[in-house]
Amino acid sequence: MKFGHFDDQAREYVITTPRTPLPWINYLGNQDFFTLISNTCGGYTFYKDAKLLRLTRYRYNNVPYDNNGKYFYIKDGETVWNPGWQPVKTDLDEYECRHGLGYSVFHGKKNGVSADITSLVPMGDTCELSRLTVKNESGAAKKLSVFSYVEWCLWNADDDMKNFQRNLSTGEMELELPEALAGNAAFKGRPWVFAGDADRTTIYHKTEYRERRNHVAVYSVNAAADAVDTSRDAFLGAYNGPDHPDAVFGSGCTNSVASGWSPVASHEFDVELAAGEEKTWVFVLAYVENPDDDKWAPGTTPSEGIVNKKNAHALLAKYKTSADVDKAMETLKSYWEELLSCYHVESSSEELNRMANIWNQYQCMVTFNMSRSASYYESGIGRGMGFRDSCQDLLGFVHLIPDRARERIIDIASTQFQDGSAYHQYQPLTKKGNSDIGSGFNDDPLWLIAGTSAYIRESGDATILDEIVPFDNDMSVAKPLMEHLKRSFDYIVNHKGPHALPLIGRADWNDCLNLNCFSEHPGESFQTFGPSEGPVAESVFIAGMFVKYGEEYAKLCELKGDTAEAARAREEVKKMNAAILKDGWDGEWFVRAYDAHGAKVGSKECREGQIFIEPQGFCVLAGVGVEEGLAEKALASVKEKLDTKYGIMILQPAYTEYHLELGEVSSYPPGYKENAGIFCHNNPWVSIAETVLGHGDRAFEIYKKTCPAFIEDISEIHCTEPYVYSQMVAGADAHFFGQGKNSWLTGTAAWTFVNVSQYILGLYPTLSGLSVDPCVPGNFGDFKLTRKYRGVTYHIEVKTNGSQKGVKKMTVDGAAVEGNVIPFDASKKDVQVVVEM
Numbered sequence: 001m002k003f004g005h006f007d008d009q010a011r012e013y014v015i016t017t018p019r020t021p022l023p024w025i026n027y028l029g030n031q032d033f034f035t036l037i038s039n040t041c042g043g044y045t046f047y048k049d050a051k052l053l054r055l056t057r058y059r060y061n062n063v064p065y066d067n068n069g070k071y072f073y074i075k076d077g078e079t080v081w082n083p084g085w086q087p088v089k090t091d092l093d094e095y096e097c098r099h100g101l102g103y104s105v106f107h108g109k110k111n112g113v114s115a116d117i118t119s120l121v122p123m124g125d126t127c128e129l130s131r132l133t134v135k136n137e138s139g140a141a142k143k144l145s146v147f148s149y150v151e152w153c154l155w156n157a158d159d160d161m162k163n164f165q166r167n168l169s170t171g172e173m174e175l176e177l178p179e180a181l182a183g184n185a186a187f188k189g190r191p192w193v194f195a196g197d198a199d200r201t202t203i204y205h206k207t208e209y210r211e212r213r214n215h216v217a218v219y220s221v222n223a224a225a226d227a228v229d230t231s232r233d234a235f236l237g238a239y240n241g242p243d244h245p246d247a248v249f250g251s252g253c254t255n256s257v258a259s260g261w262s263p264v265a266s267h268e269f270d271v272e273l274a275a276g277e278e279k280t281w282v283f284v285l286a287y288v289e290n291p292d293d294d295k296w297a298p299g300t301t302p303s304e305g306i307v308n309k310k311n312a313h314a315l316l317a318k319y320k321t322s323a324d325v326d327k328a329m330e331t332l333k334s335y336w337e338e339l340l341s342c343y344h345v346e347s348s349s350e351e352l353n354r355m356a357n358i359w360n361q362y363q364c365m366v367t368f369n370m371s372r373s374a375s376y377y378e379s380g381i382g383r384g385m386g387f388r389d390s391c392q393d394l395l396g397f398v399h400l401i402p403d404r405a406r407e408r409i410i411d412i413a414s415t416q417f418q419d420g421s422a423y424h425q426y427q428p429l430t431k432k433g434n435s436d437i438g439s440g441f442n443d444d445p446l447w448l449i450a451g452t453s454a455y456i457r458e459s460g461d462a463t464i465l466d467e468i469v470p471f472d473n474d475m476s477v478a479k480p481l482m483e484h485l486k487r488s489f490d491y492i493v494n495h496k497g498p499h500a501l502p503l504i505g506r507a508d509w510n511d512c513l514n515l516n517c518f519s520e521h522p523g524e525s526f527q528t529f530g531p532s533e534g535p536v537a538e539s540v541f542i543a544g545m546f547v548k549y550g551e552e553y554a555k556l557c558e559l560k561g562d563t564a565e566a567a568r569a570r571e572e573v574k575k576m577n578a579a580i581l582k583d584g585w586d587g588e589w590f591v592r593a594y595d596a597h598g599a600k601v602g603s604k605e606c607r608e609g610q611i612f613i614e615p616q617g618f619c620v621l622a623g624v625g626v627e628e629g630l631a632e633k634a635l636a637s638v639k640e641k642l643d644t645k646y647g648i649m650i651l652q653p654a655y656t657e658y659h660l661e662l663g664e665v666s667s668y669p670p671g672y673k674e675n676a677g678i679f680c681h682n683n684p685w686v687s688i689a690e691t692v693l694g695h696g697d698r699a700f701e702i703y704k705k706t707c708p709a710f711i712e713d714i715s716e717i718h719c720t721e722p723y724v725y726s727q728m729v730a731g732a733d734a735h736f737f738g739q740g741k742n743s744w745l746t747g748t749a750a751w752t753f754v755n756v757s758q759y760i761l762g763l764y765p766t767l768s769g770l771s772v773d774p775c776v777p778g779n780f781g782d783f784k785l786t787r788k789y790r791g792v793t794y795h796i797e798v799k800t801n802g803s804q805k806g807v808k809k810m811t812v813d814g815a816a817v818e819g820n821v822i823p824f825d826a827s828k829k830d831v832q833v834v835v836e837m
């Protein structure tokens, strides 16, 4: 069953009922200011950091699921409704939500009145615009009241939820109102209520501004409101939620000024609309900073506490009219048009085209901005930027914004330790490593090589390797990035176990395989409990990674002219390859790991968890066991033992008991998450591995199973958004087999894009240029690609001739070339390539 449809022309997903199985969300914002927005107008807003600079409040894990947002209420006689249906949930006569790239639009209609909202974060500014148009289509005059509503968060979202003794007393507001309203009796004797422009009503949330903050939040509208509220208790009533505000259901806003407790912002407009008449408001929700020495209104003292509004006024002046919103929307759309023109495919598969051209790349950009911090499944307070996560995300967006990828690599590398290990996470605002989680995840160092290599292969910019980068943010011990990569590489070389395989530490990619943890008490974090380092437990997955990224490291050494180091690296890779073949092979598939007692994990010797997906995918894509025929066997075992109609499960048989020696992996009920769920992230590894072996049919079959556009028809089973990937789909052991969870912020986005663009469609950036080596199903037909690369636009036509893999002939601007790497020539702007398979 579907709950909407794709509009490929507009690059939108159109949701036609608010009753989606889960909130289906979108992200607004590209640089510093972000909003999460659901199909019922739920969500929240933050500046740079979802934990430390949260503007609006959100209640996680509450009922209903999606329960606070940027709401508009329309009161029409006895009927109160919201254009996005929530929170009042009055049945609407018409409803539509269109999630586009960086914007969302909503349409609701009730009793002859329509309301349309356009929400976006304009490029380059730290605010969100919501344009609301209310139209009377009823044929007779109507009196309506329209209300806005947001609830402020007291900035630090973590503290906001905990420190009530303080927080219920710190809230402070300032109001700048049209003169008539400012004179209202309710404001008599209240400080910080001022008369301002006649056609603007602005509410300032200035909690903590009196002390160490240099910023305020603003909710403003380009019109004279009839009334406002800024105290939650006044607006909602102490015993109501946003589904039944006293002000809306009763006799309107009461011009409350919050002082402590819970500040909110609501504007009320009482309008009379003739038949056919409409009215439009432009609301601006903004983050405004003032320099420390210019915090206070000119001519006032700090103890008067009056905010300097110069910067706020300048920002608001940019968004005064509906035309200003149109202009911001055009700029946003051309930004995306330009970005997405970097990669475009036209193939026989409509679903593939729409995912590869639009949604998959869009999701990659969102993971770039959010890492794993803020989604409807990540609270924004728990984790910042993940070291391994952000390095992998980079693989999916580096072709779109190489400059920002460069910056990101430097930020990430700055949280590495001198021995090559790294903080597992860092905070986006401070860019400092997070010591709560610390280090000890032994795959982390290698992902830095993966990300850096991807950046250089894309951009050709090897100067990044000479960039001086601190260790643990300490400039006094800074070294060139190349040295960071060497330490990454050597960390693995220097941390091997009894089988000459890499030690796993706290965990590798699979955060839940905690082989040194031995946790016996509820509540202990599997990720941080126990010793971070054990001398015995080893990971075959990291070994596969080492073979793959060790070779990429060697290539970078060559690029720098260091052939001796390249040779040394290849020697180490060779040893690792041999160790995998000797002790990492189980007969029919690759072993997953050795536990702290030296026993195999992911072996036929085990009662449960006999086969894991990760080493099969990664070892084969790294080329391990290909010559020996083991790769074929491993992938056949994956198909036989792990495959389902909804994707490939992470392991089988599922753990039915808690295994002290394995940690969190066995703590999940069978079929969920790392315990035999379909972890979407490593499905593309297997698909890529299939392309390495030339199995185009199978690679594409795997691609399709988890690809959201291909499973749109079963949205009632899948439940999460049909336009983005989820981290996990429940496996065959789970009661809700096929159900998605944790959508949006997952490495799946980057890896599926790498898979479809670089391996299936086969355009892989090498250090010397683009190589073309597609691996497609036999019946895929011909396809065309447009790819911008290092300033050149390539127009590539692939004639498959029914073949799954193997380029027979390639011409570049009409001339036949040897091999399948397009010779790079920076002097050309457009290059025509024809490929025959």
Ligand code: BGC
Pocket (backbone or CB within 6 Å): 511, 512, 527, 664, 673, 674
């Ligand atoms: C989840 C993992 C996640 C880890 C770290 C675990 O509970 O299952 O997917 O990586 O926590 O936050």
Ligand code: NOJ
Pocket (backbone or CB within 6 Å): 372, 386, 388, 389, 508, 509, 510, 511, 512, 674
């Ligand atoms: C989610 C985490 O963000 C990621 O780092 C990890 O690799 C996967 N879970 C698998 O455990």
